Amino acid sequence: MEISATVGPVDIAPKASVQVDPLRQSARDFEAAxxxxxxxxxxxxxxxxxxxxGTAEGFSSFLLEQIAGKMADQGGFGLAEQFYQALSARAERAEPGLDFRA
Incomplete structure (x- = not known):
């Protein structure tokens, strides 16, 4: 049996940033927390x-943070969308000049 350890090229170029609505991002971050x-x-x-x-104790919070973030990115419990909808509706009814998204 032969095992090859050849690895292809790695793309290290920065990814194009996608503009995300700050209110939606905040709702997602809240759900992740x-x-x-x-x-x-x-x-x-x-x-x-x-x-x-030992080391497991020190890194468990990082692992849980990553798991929670991935769960929230994949829809989580749907809380982020509910928060976003509620806050968006509230922002529309707010005084002119107030921007909850900034």
Whole structure:
């Protein structure tokens, strides 16, 4: 059996930035924080060895943050969209000159 360790070229060019509505991003970030809190209290960090001490404990919060962010990016519980819709409606009814999106 032969194993090849050849790796193709890696694209390190910066990605084109996509303009995201700040209000939508804030709603997504809030949902991610909410999911992270739920994961912390669910005991999933202990499943990754956080209670054993050592390096696992130090990195479990980073892992949970990434898991929560990915969950929120994929729709999460739908909270971000609900927050966004509610805040957008409120922004439309706000006084002229006030911009909740900035």
């Amino acid at each position: 909410f999911i992270m809190q739920m994961l912390q209290h669910s005991g999933i960090a202990e499943a990754f060895g956080a209670k054993e001490g």
